[in-house]
Amino acid sequence: MFSSSSPPPVPLEKVFQYIDLHQDEFVQMLKEWVAIESDSVQPVPHFRQELSRMMAVAADTLQRLGAHVASVDMGSQQLPDGQSLPIPPVILAELGNDPTKATVCFYGHLDVQPADRADGWLTDPYMLTEVDGKLYGRGATDNKGPVLAWINAVSAFRALEQDLPVNVKFIIEGMEEAGSVALEELMEKEKDRFFSGVDCVVISDNLWISKRKPAVTYGTRGNSYFTVEVKCRDQDFHSGTFGGILHEPMADLVALLGSLVDPSGHILVPGIYDEVAPLTEEEVNTYKAIDLDLEEYRNSSQVATFLFDTKEEILMHLWRYPSLSIHGIEGAFDEPGAKTVIPGRVIGKFSIRLVPHMNVSVVEKQVTQHLEDVFSKRNSSNKMVVSMALGLHPWIANINNTQYIAAKRAIRTVFGTDPDMIRDGSTIPITKMFQDIVHKSVVMIPLGAVDDGEHSQNEKINRMTTNENKAEDICIQLFHHSVGTRDTSLKACCTTFKMTGAGSQ
Ligand SMILES: Cn1cncc1C[C@H](NC(=O)CCN)C(=O)O
Ligand SMILES: [Zn+2]
Ligand SMILES: [Zn+2]
Incomplete structure (x- = not known):
């Protein structure tokens, strides 16, 4: 249970200020990460080397944050043609183990889809390039930017020597775009070890459906x-x-x-x-409430005509x-x-x-x-x-779980509006493993905008989330919000971070 308006446990203004002051450093770090060609889809040795370099860089970043970091060897992948390729290690990192605090586990991935300038990129896909506040580069939104956003939020607390309101765990992999090869075995092995004590799992690996309205995601195909x-x-x-x-x-x-x-x-x-x-009437009503401007959606996706004409049908056929x-x-x-x-x-x-x-x-x-x-x-x-x-497997969450209430409250705090409760047509393989193997529920807090172009040419993430109500102002961005229900007594840690690179313009 929550008290509906408990004040944040730390003075967040300083953290926000720190984020604002250091955003160029965060963008620089994203640039370094994007420069690593961590393509997990093309099964060739060069990219697997890049992937292990990527994981080493991330492990080092987390270590410098003061986290306890393990890089778990994942063995190798047998390809249909008889070839064998190394699977990049999975990073398991922990920061803080205060038993009185809730523990938030963040999942992200640092592998990317293939990208070739000749495919129609306007800039070098592995050279992060900023144009009008948009940061173009492969992996900028999927998923290097969001992973860094989480790391940056933690690092802001560390830099200010402020106590984090929660314990944080990171699980970061390098094979998501290839279907999270071998991850299931690791989840089995770690369910009572690394994941024990985790109160809530957060994933930021999908997009809002609207350009204006933030979203929380409760299902994936x-x-x-x-x-x-x-x-x-x-x-x-x-x-x-x-x-x-x-x-x-x-x-x-x-x-x-x-x-x-x-x-x-x-x-x-x-x-x-x-x-x-089967479709219920109650369910149809949930699609009616979603902020999706079909015209804008058609235009931004450059599709003249979709298979369906109404918002509800489009959402149902995606979700x-x-x-x-x-x-x-x-x-x-x-x-x-x-x-x-x-x-x-x-x-x-x-x-x-x-x-x-x-x-x-x-x-x-x-x-x-x-x-x-x-x-x-x-x-x-x-x-x-x-x-x-x-x-x-498909995944659907119970949106009455405490972390959904927490996520909604975080978004309301930052954006002054309730999020759209959305599903996503794509697949994040680990989600169902958290549900079925580790028995932890997951909340997805997308940080990317509807027009970020995941998997496509000219993938980007916006430098700033712009709240429509605040026009050109630097807007507050949601990074992390968590609620601990460690004891039977209520313990609500409501923390809102600002960050660079989130949301939508
Ligand atoms: C590799 N793979 C093959 N089948 C499904 C996938 C995962 C992939 N995941 C995403 O795109 C996450 C989007 N934020 C997808 O759904 O295509
Ligand atoms: Zn992704
Ligand atoms: Zn992807």
């Missing part, structure tokens, strides 16, 4: 990621000397991929909607219905020019975003069965292999 290989032989063919007498792998694959979803976005895999949670996306074809000819090849072996990649109460292994069976049915009707002599490369 899961993901089942499939590869479907169609093979005639390992080498390509000349289409002049073989075209006309072969079952072509690409033709099979295009038909298979074409059988997955209809033009309205409806997934064609039989049974796939069977377990989707509470599954979706199927086709990602690419390995082995296909994808260069400019008119090469006359018949690829001998191709691998299609697609994924289905999962929602409550869909089950990963049921979906795996349904998809495999569907593809086998479609393939067998083609009477192709090629070989088809379907496999599910990732199976990540």
Whole structure:
């Protein structure tokens, strides 16, 4: 239980001032972190070296803060082609272990999506560049900026020799963008060790849905990621000397991929909607309350027309219905020019975003069965292999949990408004592990803006969160807010930090 307006336990003005004065240093640090090409998606040794350098830099930063830091060796990853690559260590760091204080555990990741200037970046993706208060660079918003924001907030207290109102733990990984490889084993191992005593888990790895209104996130979709290989032989063919007498792998694959979803976005895999949670009227009302300007959303995403016309339908199809996306074809000819090849072996990649109460292994069976049915009707002599490369569960939180009440109160303090209670269509694999393995509930406090361009070209984070009511003023930014319920008696630690790099303009 909370007292509704207990004053913050430390004089926060000094902390805010410190943050304002040191923001250029924080941006400089982000620049150094962005310069590290910690790409976990492309499985090549160079990037894995960059990843371990990234984790070492972060471990060092936390150590200098006075944290007790462990870098946990995660072994190596076996790739389908037989190659083995090192997995970057996971950082487990602790600062403070006062049994009278609540313990907040922050999760973040320091790996990034691939980025290549040639993909259409206006600036070097690994060189943080500020334009009009926007800090462009790969990982700026996903997730290096937010991780640093949390570290900066702690460092402000340390620099001012102010007692932190909570104990803080950090778990920081380097494989999130690759599906958090091997993380589950670590969570099992640490559930009664590192995570014991944790009162609340906070993740800042998603975006607001609005440009104006801050948000708290209570659900994410899961993901089942499939590869479907169609093979005639390992080498390509000349289409002049073989075209006309072969079952072509690409033709099979295009038909298979074409059988997955209809033009309205409806997934064609039989049974796939069977377990989707039924929609209640009460739930529809929650979408009505969300601040989403469809016109602005369309414009900022540069999409002329979405599949749906209303805010409620759009939100439901992002958050509470599954979706199927086709990602690419390995082995296909994808260069400019008119090469006359018949690829001998191709691998299609697609994924289905999962929602409550869909089950990963049921979906795996349904998809495999569907593809086998479609393939067998083609009477192709090629070989088809379907496999599910990732199976990540959907997550939904109970928004009546104490940390949601705390998060709302923190946002009200900083922004003078209640947050939108949102879900997110993407997946943060660790969240469900916190729920199912460690039995800790998670609150997500997004720090990024709706137009930050996660995973896209010209990813950015804003230097400042601008509160509309305060126009050009430097606005207060939410960093960290926590409520401890360590004893049966109420213990509310309401702490609000300012930071650089949060929110939206
Ligand atoms: C790697 N991977 C494969 N399937 C799902 C993922 C995670 C990835 N996570 C995010 O983007 C977090 C967004 N803040 C995603 O949802 O695509
Ligand atoms: Zn992320
Ligand atoms: Zn990401």
